[in-house]
Amino acid sequence: MVQRANHYEAAFEEYLRTTRTAYVAVDERRRALLEDNSLKSMDFVVYSAGKTNLLIDVKGRQFPSGNEQTGHKWENWATEEDILSLRHWEELFGPDYRAVLVFAYHILRADLLDEFDAPFRHRDRVYAFYGVWADDYEAVMTTRSPSWETVSLSSQSFRELREPIQNLLEDTDSP
Structure with missing residues (x-):
């Protein structure tokens, strides 16, 4: 288990441990060097009982x-x-791996818990985890801020593409 200062990543890692999901936590302090540039590290490699593993x-x-x-x-x-x-x-990584963005929501108000499929409690906080396949995200993303180089999805696209993380962990045979 990697020491994580980021409470979202720590909560997600605890979720993986609690659900007994096989994973490797990636040390984000070092960027991978490829040819003449560096590559931002992912947070987790998650192994599936199905044919597709997840890069999260x-x-x-x-x-x-x-x-x-x-x-x-x-x-x-x-x-x-x-x-x-x-x-x-x-x-x-090749065809046996698929990249996914996991949005870890720290739920700030108890009256909003009904909006989530499977809230997860960790260290006196409540979280919900939703995933979007990176290729699907990329296909419909729009620029949010050119100066910050950020992108996002419209509310409708996000509603259509997001899945509770347990669905992605259980059903990783889909392309």
Whole structure:
């Protein structure tokens, strides 16, 4: 188990341990060097009983984010580098691996728990984990901020593409 300062990643790792899912935590302190550039590391390699293993990058978000009046619920932004790196890792690992963005939502209000399929409690916080295949994300992502080089999905696209993480862990035979 890697020492994780990021509580979202720590919660997701505990989820994997609790569900007895085989995984390897990646040491993110070092970037992989490929040819003449570096590649952002993913967070976990998750092994499946099916034919497809998962390359996971965890994106921690509060739910809801912002304040009561202007806050969003389903924040799903990532950096362009997150997507490009995940897709590159997918190519390097080969056809038995598929990249996925896991959005780890820290649920801030108990009255919102009904919006989640399987809340997970870790260290006095409640989380929910949803995954989006990186290739599906990339196909419909739009630029969120050119200066920050961030991308996101529309609310409708995110609703259509997200899956509770347990579904992706159980059904990893799909292309």
